[in-house]
Amino acid sequence: EAAGTPPAGPVLQTVDAANTRYSPLDAITAGNVGRLQVAWTFSTGILRGHEGAPLVVGSVMYVHTPFPNVVTALDLDHDGRILWRYEPKQDASVVAMLCCDTVNRGLAYADGAILLHQADTTLVSLDARTGRVNWAVKNGDPARGETNTATVLPVKDKILVGISGGEFGVRCHLTAYDARSGRRLWRAYSMGPDADMLVDPQTTTTLGRPVGRDSSLASWEGDQWKTGGGCTWGWYAYDPKLNLMYYGTGNPSTWNPAQRPGDNRWAQSIVARDPDTGRARWLYQMTPHDQWDYDGVNEMILTDQTVDGRTRPLLTHFDRNGFAYTLDRATGELLGAEKFDPAVNWATRIDLDPASKTYGRPVLDPRYAPETAGEDETTAGICPGAIGAKNQQPAAYSPKTHLFYVPTNHICMTYEPFRVTYALGVPYVGATVGLEPPPGETRTGALTAWDGVRGRSVWSIPEPFSVWSGVLATAGDVVFYGTLEGYLKAVDARTGRELYRFKTPSGIVGNVTTYTHGGRQYVAVLSGVGGWAGIGLAAGLTDPHDGAGAVGGYAALSSYTALGGQLTVFALPE
Numbered sequence: 001e002a003a004g005t006p007p008a009g010p011v012l013q014t015v016d017a018a019n020t021r022y023s024p025l026d027a028i029t030a031g032n033v034g035r036l037q038v039a040w041t042f043s044t045g046i047l048r049g050h051e052g053a054p055l056v057v058g059s060v061m062y063v064h065t066p067f068p069n070v071v072t073a074l075d076l077d078h079d080g081r082i083l084w085r086y087e088p089k090q091d092a093s094v095v096a097m098l099c100c101d102t103v104n105r106g107l108a109y110a111d112g113a114i115l116l117h118q119a120d121t122t123l124v125s126l127d128a129r130t131g132r133v134n135w136a137v138k139n140g141d142p143a144r145g146e147t148n149t150a151t152v153l154p155v156k157d158k159i160l161v162g163i164s165g166g167e168f169g170v171r172c173h174l175t176a177y178d179a180r181s182g183r184r185l186w187r188a189y190s191m192g193p194d195a196d197m198l199v200d201p202q203t204t205t206t207l208g209r210p211v212g213r214d215s216s217l218a219s220w221e222g223d224q225w226k227t228g229g230g231c232t233w234g235w236y237a238y239d240p241k242l243n244l245m246y247y248g249t250g251n252p253s254t255w256n257p258a259q260r261p262g263d264n265r266w267a268q269s270i271v272a273r274d275p276d277t278g279r280a281r282w283l284y285q286m287t288p289h290d291q292w293d294y295d296g297v298n299e300m301i302l303t304d305q306t307v308d309g310r311t312r313p314l315l316t317h318f319d320r321n322g323f324a325y326t327l328d329r330a331t332g333e334l335l336g337a338e339k340f341d342p343a344v345n346w347a348t349r350i351d352l353d354p355a356s357k358t359y360g361r362p363v364l365d366p367r368y369a370p371e372t373a374g375e376d377e378t379t380a381g382i383c384p385g386a387i388g389a390k391n392q393q394p395a396a397y398s399p400k401t402h403l404f405y406v407p408t409n410h411i412c413m414t415y416e417p418f419r420v421t422y423a424l425g426v427p428y429v430g431a432t433v434g435l436e437p438p439p440g441e442t443r444t445g446a447l448t449a450w451d452g453v454r455g456r457s458v459w460s461i462p463e464p465f466s467v468w469s470g471v472l473a474t475a476g477d478v479v480f481y482g483t484l485e486g487y488l489k490a491v492d493a494r495t496g497r498e499l500y501r502f503k504t505p506s507g508i509v510g511n512v513t514t515y516t517h518g519g520r521q522y523v524a525v526l527s528g529v530g531g532w533a534g535i536g537l538a539a540g541l542t543d544p545h546d547g548a549g550a551v552g553g554y555a556a557l558s559s560y561t562a563l564g565g566q567l568t569v570f571a572l573p574e
């Protein structure tokens with residue numbers, strides 16, 4: 001067993017509960033990162049998409065894998081010797097229920113426990129020292145299409161967890177479990193009656209006004225909300241001062257908009273909740289009546305910045321629909337919404353006039369609304385594609401540069417909605433999608449530095465493929481990210497100039513992380529191509545329309561990389 005002082009608070013995938021993915025470590029700098037070298041490597045023993053990052057707690061590194069979600073504890077004091085390994089017993093039938101590869105976005109640590117949320121929705125608390133199970137609970141039922149890919153958020157004495165299944169008509173929810181016992185404390189659905197949603201008609205607000213009675217029910221036809229989606233598979237944030245936690249909800253089910261008239265609240269929304277009770281403080285729907293599969297689950301980044309001469313508690317969200325939203329996270333007031341990818345065309349703008357009847361809503365371009373053409377008709381040239389102008393891979397924020405570093409997609413689609421019938425545990429998608437670069441272009445990605453207060457891009461690095469890796473910003477003024485071809489790249493936080501690159505054994509869909517051990521700073525990243533963008537390689541698919549269009553959209557990837565499952569750790573020479 002490796003010793004070490006226990007950390008003061010939880011250790012998270014997003015570095016902090018504000019989701020900044022900013023590390024104060026500064027031994028590796030823009031001046032010396034060019035001399036980075038590979039210090040050591042580790043094979044996870046599993047192929048397919050490796051999302052998330054290893055967690056370092058004291059002198060132990062915890063490495064997770066895609067399904068079957070093996071956890072390995074490595075002793076950094078003894079050259080990475082394996083302290084323990086936890087291998088869950090999961091029914092392999094869950095693999096067919098995962099929409100977008102067998103990914104898992106990693107572990108969390110709190111109060112001596114490692115928290116693993118498995119693909120089959122089993123939430124496990126492991127003793128961090130021994131790997132023994134403290135407790136395990138089931139959050140859902142894979143036979144109903146309920147699965148998990150996300151990490152969890154420990155808040156005080158609770159563990160907050162989400163669920164996937166938007167492609168199976170699951171009515172998704174956020175659930176709080178007691179950190180000590182695993183007992184379920186509260187559950188808040190994304191749609192349905194107020195009581196199920198833990199919404200109060202008077203005190204829960206949207207854009208500064210009470211939501212009113214049954215704000216969700218009124219936005220669905222009949223009982224379609226019962227198979228309504230709104231899954232909660234993204235990253236969660238927590239503000240201890242306001243005692244509010246934040247997350248986004250995914251697409252309404254089915255994708256075919258003709259089958260679900262109405263705004264379909266509160267799918268595609270940002271939600272602020274009191275973690276003690278689960279009660280919703282405010283909600284904001286980005287994409288009412290979704291026609292494009294623009295899940296609203298991307299991370300909420302909490303910063304305090306000066307807007308119009310006043311320091312405000314901000315929430316910044318780079319939505320899949322291509323708009324970067326800035327809200328006051330205390331009140332849910334909408335302060336700005338600007339396109340962060342130049343290709344975005346489904347909406348011309350977001351209505352920011354509080355006096356307007358359509359305040360907060362996107363102004364659609366009917367040419368790129370699949371409903372204009374109707375069922376069984378193809379609409380071409382919609383940007384972004386269903387995969388979004390940014391997907392779940394998290395951005396970073398540096399308080400030194402006041403810039404967000406955003407891993408983006410530059411991609412469009414053809415979309416053909418068709419009628420589907422709901423059946424338990426059977427895909428409920430209802431659209432055929434083709435993904436492709438914007439007209440006349442070949443690249444599908446960029447890393448973009450974004451000034452949130454001014455609502456504009458400062459610089460952008462074009463990438464041949466979507467940047468499907470989480471970004472890390474450090475106090476050394478370095479920004480790290482991975483590419484689908486497999487490069488780990490380091491760039492100057494102020495200029496975007498490339499300072500270092502190294503080609504790892506497989507495409508990177510993991511999130512770059514950094515830690516110190518023995519007084520030395522390390523940078524670590526998982527390789528292993530997969531996720532939605534890499535599903536063709538990961539699952540061996542070849543029909544261009546498979547993987548909801550990703551197989552065709554990313555076909556060229558096979559010329560650059562192959563399946564993998566490896567951790568690469570970098571350091572400066574001693």
Ligand SMILES: O=C(O)c1cc(C(=O)O)c2c(n1)C(=O)C(=O)c1cc(C(=O)O)[nH]c1-2
Pocket residue numbers: 051099100101103148149150163164165166167231232233250251295386387391392530531532533
């Ligand atoms: O609605 C859902 O339940 C759901 C779940 C997931 C998931 O759990 O991975 C993804 C999506 N939707 C999705 O729309 C999507 O673009 C996506 C990308 C990925 C990935 O890991 O690359 N997962 C998911």
